[in-house]
Amino acid sequence: MRKISKWLAGSTLILLASACSEERVSTELELAQQTSDVIQVTNHDGQPFSTQPESTDIRGSFTAGPGGGVMMQGFYWDVPSGGTWWNTVQSKVTDWSNAGVQAIWLPPASKAQNGPFSMGYDPTDYFDFGDFNQNGTIETRFGSRTELEALISAAHAENMEVYADIVLNHNSGGQLEANQYTGTNTYTDYTGVASGKFPRSQHDFHPNWVHSNDLGYFGGFPDLCHDVPYVQDWLWNRSDGVAKYYKNVMGFDGWRFDYVKGFEPWVVSAWNNAVGGFSVGELWDSNVDYLNWWANEANSSVFDFAAYYKMNDAFDGNNLNVLNDDMMWKRNSYKAVTFVTNHDTDEISKKMLAYAYILTHEGFPTVFYRDYEEWLDKNKLNNLIWIHNNKATGNTSILYTDNDEYIARRNGYNGNPGLIVYINNSNSWLERWVPTNWYSTQIKDFTGHSGWYPTTQSGGWVKIQCPPNSYSVWSPNI
Structure with missing residues (x-):
């Protein structure tokens, strides 16, 4: 009975920790969603810059x-x-x-x-x-x-x-x-x-x-x-x-x-x-x-x-x-x-x-x-x-700014998924929940500065990070 009780107590702690972790993530995400103020800064069809008319090289x-x-x-x-x-x-x-x-x-x-x-x-x-x-x-x-x-x-x-x-x-x-x-x-x-x-x-x-x-x-x-x-x-x-x-x-x-x-x-x-x-x-x-x-x-x-x-x-x-x-x-x-x-x-x-x-x-x-x-x-x-x-x-949306952080999203074009760039001007690692255009999708930092491989939630939200005085660039891991 003592061993079982100990196992049950340990399991309870694990479940409680997991529940607390999920609750914390849920609270963080809810707060991020409430304070999200996406600003669309360009509005066009998303075609890339071209040095020649109709994207035709000389x-x-x-x-x-x-x-x-x-x-x-x-x-x-x-x-x-x-x-x-x-x-x-x-x-x-x-x-x-x-x-x-x-x-x-x-x-x-x-x-x-x-x-x-x-x-x-x-x-x-x-x-x-x-x-x-x-x-x-x-x-x-x-x-x-x-x-x-x-x-x-x-x-x-x-x-x-x-x-x-x-x-x-x-x-x-x-x-x-x-x-x-x-x-x-x-x-x-x-x-x-x-x-x-x-x-x-x-x-x-x-x-x-x-x-x-x-x-x-x-x-x-x-x-x-x-x-x-x-x-x-x-x-x-x-x-x-x-x-x-x-x-x-x-x-x-x-x-x-x-x-x-x-x-x-x-x-x-x-x-x-x-x-x-x-x-x-x-x-x-x-x-x-x-x-x-x-x-x-x-x-x-x-x-x-x-x-x-x-x-x-x-x-x-x-x-x-x-x-x-x-x-x-x-x-x-x-x-x-x-x-x-x-x-x-x-x-x-x-x-x-x-x-x-x-x-x-x-x-x-x-x-x-x-x-x-x-x-x-x-x-x-x-x-x-x-x-x-x-x-x-694609065109551009700014997702978040403060004195130290800047996060923007390129919204993709013609089947290309675009990206999210996170710039950190502080001396510490930073993390933030952001809204993406990708749903239930694994993403990665294509600069290699972060080792995270997070998966976006069904609503497109995901937490990303950025090293101090640096940048990370996130896009689907494909």
Whole structure:
């Protein structure tokens, strides 16, 4: 009787513990359901971002994953000089392609005023890619024309797109001439450019016979006037002009437009209408209304500086509630190019949290060369790129935010189940019940940061966890 009583007592304790555990889980879930306030932040059919109309690649060969592709910024400020950069990038394209990178953004490729030391943003001759002895050098800082063409060909062989950085606002490196519009001598004589293509003079810059200025000068450089028909012809209308030469002869697939605050958005729209290809503008402004207006007027994507500044405020300012604020990817996800840093700005310190954010959310995410190749954990970035391309599908719902936590759901598209991303900006492990779109389904963390394999309840609710100062990404275990 004593043994049986002991066994019965032990069984009773087990049953009581089990009942208490079930009661605690039930109470936790009930509380979570009562306090759940899912916010739908995008409303559309869920198609992934595409760099081409109707999801058609220029060559019809690149196949993005269900979530779309990723762009690599293939340079940083002051890459090594000496004409080696094109070869350096070419050596990376196979690995980048294997990692899931869809496109490479290159720096301005033509000869600039500072010759062998220029990063290209002071353009002199749009048609000198390192094949003319001009501005003290034959090669550009990055290499020769032959090496550039080999890089583009290598990227195309890997089914990757290549985007040219285009500086349309200003020129540099012209000769002095007497300027009838200013009554002074100005460096606006580009009639002697070595390529012989697009010779320019005072009549093609501000002030001139059309008007005295457009939206903005940059750095005191001569400011191109896009209202001059001759300038329009050479930039995008002529079959041998800049746009069509870059696309049809050099093989560029798209465009990153520099400093678009300096001229009207119709310029980019006219360029895109004439030559096609993906385009994104550098509109350095956090105002979402402005970003969205410009993108629509220019018929172009735009870098999501609003998201950039919000991520900095959220992750480094220790307030993830900020991620509820408006951003370009929420307002117009098909025209938003997201980024964590670039060659001009590098303010976010908690970069892996920021990459977890942009690579699980909508828009076209950009990975910065030095983050990928030098500064961060490449394996973790490759994992997030894979998650983006294969799991980050559908429109977006924010499930929970506070100072330390951010949880959002991608709702899936075309049979792909989507994901739930959990970002933890605290120093402790965190857990939370969340509503999913998956019912009685085992899920897992595709980052490997959590070893849990929970099964969602019949109503879709499930408890997930996230390690300190890190992230987890959950989706059905299939």
